[in-house]
Amino acid sequence: MNKFVIEGGRRLTGDVSISGAKNSVIALLPATLLLDVPVIIENVPDISDVQICLTILRALGAEVERLKEDTYRIFCPKLLTHTVPEEQARKMRGSYYFLGALLGRCGKAKAAMPGGCYLGERPIDQHLLAFETLGAESLLIKGYDVKGDPFIDAVELRADELTGRNISLNVVSVGATMNAILAAVRANGITTIENCAREPHIVDLANFLNYMGAHISGAGTHKITIEGVQELRGNIAEGSEETRVYSVVPDQIEAGTYMVAAAATRGDVMIHGVIPHHLKEISDRLKECGVRVDVIENEDIVRVHADGSRRFRPNNIKTEPYPGFPTDMQPQMAVLLTLAEGQSNITEGIWEDRFKYVAELRKMGANIDLTRDGAILWGVAGLHGAEVRACDLRAGAAMVIAGLAAEGRTEITEIQHIERGYSHIVEKLRGIGAEIQRV
Numbered sequence: 001m002n003k004f005v006i007e008g009g010r011r012l013t014g015d016v017s018i019s020g021a022k023n024s025v026i027a028l029l030p031a032t033l034l035l036d037v038p039v040i041i042e043n044v045p046d047i048s049d050v051q052i053c054l055t056i057l058r059a060l061g062a063e064v065e066r067l068k069e070d071t072y073r074i075f076c077p078k079l080l081t082h083t084v085p086e087e088q089a090r091k092m093r094g095s096y097y098f099l100g101a102l103l104g105r106c107g108k109a110k111a112a113m114p115g116g117c118y119l120g121e122r123p124i125d126q127h128l129l130a131f132e133t134l135g136a137e138s139l140l141i142k143g144y145d146v147k148g149d150p151f152i153d154a155v156e157l158r159a160d161e162l163t164g165r166n167i168s169l170n171v172v173s174v175g176a177t178m179n180a181i182l183a184a185v186r187a188n189g190i191t192t193i194e195n196c197a198r199e200p201h202i203v204d205l206a207n208f209l210n211y212m213g214a215h216i217s218g219a220g221t222h223k224i225t226i227e228g229v230q231e232l233r234g235n236i237a238e239g240s241e242e243t244r245v246y247s248v249v250p251d252q253i254e255a256g257t258y259m260v261a262a263a264a265t266r267g268d269v270m271i272h273g274v275i276p277h278h279l280k281e282i283s284d285r286l287k288e289c290g291v292r293v294d295v296i297e298n299e300d301i302v303r304v305h306a307d308g309s310r311r312f313r314p315n316n317i318k319t320e321p322y323p324g325f326p327t328d329m330q331p332q333m334a335v336l337l338t339l340a341e342g343q344s345n346i347t348e349g350i351w352e353d354r355f356k357y358v359a360e361l362r363k364m365g366a367n368i369d370l371t372r373d374g375a376i377l378w379g380v381a382g383l384h385g386a387e388v389r390a391c392d393l394r395a396g397a398a399m400v401i402a403g404l405a406a407e408g409r410t411e412i413t414e415i416q417h418i419e420r421g422y423s424h425i426v427e428k429l430r431g432i433g434a435e436i437q438r439v
């Protein structure tokens with residue numbers, strides 16, 4: 001089993017570039033099934049979730065060509081099947097976007113329940129609500145666990161026709177909003193999605209589809225309107241060789257992770273290729289902790305600089321849907337707060353089980369108590385290296401930051417979780433002075 005070995009206590013300094021957003025690209029790739037023409041997607045992060053999506057696309061019949069390290073040409077003129085390969089579907093959460101995309105393309109879709117990080121229960125009732133509102137029938141295929149209790153094992157969707165309607169989500173859900181867009185973009189008539197999520201990746205999916213000829217407005221607000229279209233060909237004339245090129249939005253969470261890593265190691269790092277207003281909440285919290293965060297040059301660089309002479313100030317954080325503090329930054333920020341002088345509080349407002357990293361962080365000297373929906377962090381002067389595991393993707397990122405900030409050697413196992421979402425993390429960190437190896 002591979003692991004990361006970190007010799008901690010080095011200040012991170014220098015320049016690092018951010019890749020395209022995982023949680024966007026995993027929807028953009030399925031969305032290519034809805035297009036009538038080939039598309040080139042740039043700024044694709046080199047992460048295992050992308051490779052799984054590409055494997056699924058190929059199995060469904062798409063032509064996938066890697067043009068450059070981060071650039072792919074994708075086209076699916078003929079669909080071979082409407083069933084997502086089971087093994088791939090179970091490997092990642094975002095595989096459920098193939099349900100929306102296949103339903104939108106051919107009125108049929110079947111997939112095993114998605115995998116991904118276990119963060120507590122992850123129901124898909126809001127996705128089904130969206131599909132059913134548009135006129136699909138859903139068949140839930142049951143499995144039975146070792147105790148004989150039933151669970152939903154796979155989903156099959158069918159629709160003779162999808163018709164635009166008003167979808168009112170009961171829960172603000174990123175996944176359900178994305179899937180509703182995918183299913184509605186070629187439906188007949190006008191769909192509205194109320195109480196939708198507003199994350200940058202929702203806007204990116206809408207921008208991508210609009211660029212290819214969709215009529216989606218309101219992405220980034222609480223209400224999205226989609227006027228169904230017959231074709232998605234990006235204004236490219238029949239027979240033309242021209243191909244549209246789209247670049248994935250920068251990863252807000254990857255950027256935030258490097259920001260916290262820079263701060264926690266008392267470093268001075270220029271983080272390139274970001275959209276600073278996506279990072280506002282993270283920047284504000286860091287500033288309140290006493291970290292300097294400046295947006296510089298042509299506004300796509302943030303510089304994070306932490307003075308080593310003072311302890312961080314404590315803070316209280318509550319995770320919320322965008323534009324609130326992102327749950328996907330909660331474990332990383334906890335590492336910084338564990339080094340603050342005094343008591344900090346974290347309330348997790350999205351996932352019921354996103355504190356598995358606490359047991360690992362305690363092995364490194366952190367003093368954290370868990371509460372019903374959060375954690376109380378009693379700041380300590382420093383962390384020490386230990387053998388820890390990456391319980392899930394962001395928990396793993398937190399372990400990397402803790403290892404970088406700690407004195408001594410940290411070994412992190414189960415790094416496959418980290419590699420699902422962080423492109424070239426070892427190379428990027430080494431580039432800013434970290435002593436980290438993948439062994």
Ligand code: EPU
Pocket residue numbers: 023026093094117119121122123124125126127128171172173174175176197327328350351393394421
């Ligand atoms: N929810 C429902 N029913 C649904 C869908 C969601 O009750 O049908 C609940 C969830 O249980 C949760 C809340 O709604 O309490 C929000 O869930 P959401 O659907 O927004 O999450 P998701 O789409 O499953 C995505 C990201 C997560 C990120 C969340 C919140 C992907 C593949 N995953 O999950 O990313 O935490 O949005 O921003 O895009 C990560 O990258 O580490 C990660 C876990």
